[in-house]
Amino acid sequence: MSTLQDTVAAEWIKIRSLRSTSAFLAGGVVAMLLGGLILFLLVQSYDAASAADRLNYETADPTVVTMPFVAFFVGAIGAMSVTSEFTTGSIGAALLAVPRRRVLLGAKAAVAALVGGAAGAGFSLMAFADARLMLGNRPAPLNPWPRWTDAVPTVLAAAVVVLVTCVVGLGLGAVMRSTAATLTTLGGLVLVAPIFAHFLPTTWQLRFGSILLPNLAPQLAGGDHPWLLSQGGAVAAAAAYVVLALGAGAVSFGRRDIS
Amino acid sequence: MIEVRELTKRYGPTSAVDGLSFEVRPGAVTGFLGPNGAGKSTTLRILLGLQRPTSGEALIGGLRYDQICRPLRRVGAVLDAGAAHPGRTAFTHLAGLARSNGIAGDRVTTVLEEVGLASVAHQRVGRFSLGMRQRLGIAAALLGDPAVIVLDEPVNGLDAAGIRWIRSTLRALAAEGRTVLLSSHLMSEMAVTADHVLIIGRGRLVEETSVAELRSRFERDVLVRSPRAPELSHVLTGLGATVTVTGDGDLVVAGAGAPAVGEAAAAASIPLHGLTARSATLEDVYLRMTEEAADFQAAPERPARS
Structure with a gap:
């Protein structure tokens, strides 16, 4: 049997040689720069505000401003690693090389997790370093991290959310097979659903919002947040996303014929 | 060695492949022939694990494709020219393909040289012509130096030079003792490339034979024109030939060659105005066979899947 290790190595070659991979990473960089700009404007306006007004400022948290967009772009890399093969017909060549579909999907998932984790860690570290530099020694609520080390759980949690989003993108892609449908759904899940949640009555906003991917970041990190899940609950929710997406992907990919 | 046993694939009420059985032996080029929609591609896709049969099995070296360890080392396949990401x-x-099957990286350079793509190795596939993509497909098939090679309509859309190249490549591969199976809807192509042919129509095996045998079997009949045709017909029937009368009153004689017909006519003092030995083209033979195959099943026509 083709070993999983060989297949993972091959998938790594494939994901690196896709032009869309670097395009979406560039998208992540743009999202980070724009997020940084927004935080910069926020800090400027904070400095100009009166002491009383300053207490009403929201946290300058990149998990809210920057990371959902980063997660979308990195998630798209995971999605494209499978949908690009369906849309170009190269899935046939991939399956001739690795006919056991679960091995192929498993290798793709491993590579998506690797890319998602690494890109997530890189982007979230940069976004937080950037935010921390701009915030300086300004106090809470604008700056929730009095010391650098206070931001570590949030940075890690944000990276985990990007990783999960990348794997979810892959699972969605394996089910939908179309790039357009997959990216639209992924965008809906990561970017639109949190906005939609705001229109719900508060109880439902909290219930629904707590299980949304971007909102898992503060819940995974613990600390102050309005959502309902404990850290353990957030870990379970993140794991559920991975299991559901990959499970649905494996069932759909395993059963349907390749035309 | 490829074995297909009682293979059936249904899409709803229609059967794309219907109880198909055949074997393909090493050391020869075997043509898999049938009109568009006959079930050729479906059969090959099941053989290569891309589709699942409704029933029956298709084995390569006794194994289902997904049971083969590092399959590119055992089976090389070209399914369509678009199979590489542009x-x-x-x-x-x-x-990427080599890595997934633990094939040494220098094989990539070797096969690219073999198919004549070494100079464009670092160009994007999207810029390739159809002929170049077909060559790349063959390169992928040869990557693991496999004993079995399967190609689906490899000459579709190729120019004359490309067709000649594929033909000589396949013949050379078979001469090395490999099993080569290629599908086509063109009898004329098979006549010059294949040693054996499997002819299918409507998902069923119509004929399994060698190209030479097929050619000889349908070769001879004789068209005879005579002012005393009915008399001549009687004489020829007496000799054991089969005689049919055309709309023009000419005779088509099977079972007796032109010399025998001429001599029989001379012996009976029947004048001849024309005597022509005819051989049906393989294309005619093939069309006749697959039309018959189409007749014995009245299911609605499926959209063409070649």
């Missing part, structure tokens, strides 16, 4: 270079496309 955004990748020929080199990275092959490098």
Whole structure:
């Protein structure tokens, strides 16, 4: 049997040689720069505000401003690693090389997790370093991290959310097979659903919002947040996303014929 | 060695493949022939594990494709020219495939040279002509130096030079003792490439034979024109020939060659105005056979899947 290790190595070659991979990473960089700009404007306006007004400022948290967009772009890399093969017909060549579909999907998932984790860690570290530099020694609520080390759980949690989003993108892609449908759904899940949640009555906003991917970041990190899940609950929710997406992907990919 | 046993694939009420059985032996080029929609591609896709049969099995060396360890080392397949991602270079496309099957990286360079793509190895596949993509497909098939090679309509859309190249490549591969199976809807192509043919129509095996045998079997009949045709017909029937009368009153004689017909006519003092030995083209034979195959099942026509 083709070993999983060989297949993972091959998938790594494939994901690196896709032009869309670097395009979406560039998208992540743009999202980070724009997020940084927004935080910069926020800090400027904070400095100009009166002491009383300053207490009403929201946290300058990149998990809210920057990371959902980063997660979308990195998630798209995971999605494209499978949908690009369906849309170009190269899935046939991939399956001739690795006919056991679960091995192929498993290798793709491993590579998506690797890319998602690494890109997530890189982007979230940069976004937080950037935010921390701009915030300086300004106090809470604008700056929730009095010391650098206070931001570590949030940075890690944000990276985990990007990783999960990348794997979810892959699972969605394996089910939908179309790039357009997959990216639209992924965008809906990561970017639109949190906005939609705001229109719900508060109880439902909290219930629904707590299980949304971007909102898992503060819940995974613990600390102050309005959502309902404990850290353990957030870990379970993140794991559920991975299991559901990959499970649905494996069932759909395993059963349907390749035309 | 390829074995297909009682293979059936249904899409709803229609059968694309219907109880198909055949074997393909090494050391020869076997043509898999049938009109568009006959079930050729479906059969090959089941053989290569891309589709699942409704019933029956298709084995290569006794194993289902997904049971084969590092399959590129045992089976090389070209399914369609679009099977490489257009955004990748020929080199990275092959490098990925090689890596997945633990094939040494220098094989990539070797096969690219073999198919004449070494100079464009680092160009994106999207810029390739159809002929170049077919060559890349063959390169991928040869990557693991496999004993079994399967190609689906490899000459579709190729120019004359490309067709000649594929033909000589396949003949050379078979001469090395490999099993080569290629599908086509063109009898004329098979006549010059294949040693054996499997003819299918409507998902069923119509004929399994050698190209030479097929040619000889349908070769001879004789068209005879005579002012005393009925008399001549009687004489020829007496000799054991089969005689049919055309709309023009000419005779078509099977079972007796032109010399025998001429001599019989001379012996009976029957004048002849014309005597022509005819051989049906393989294309005619093939069309006749697959039309018959189409007749014995009245299911609605499926959209063409070649």
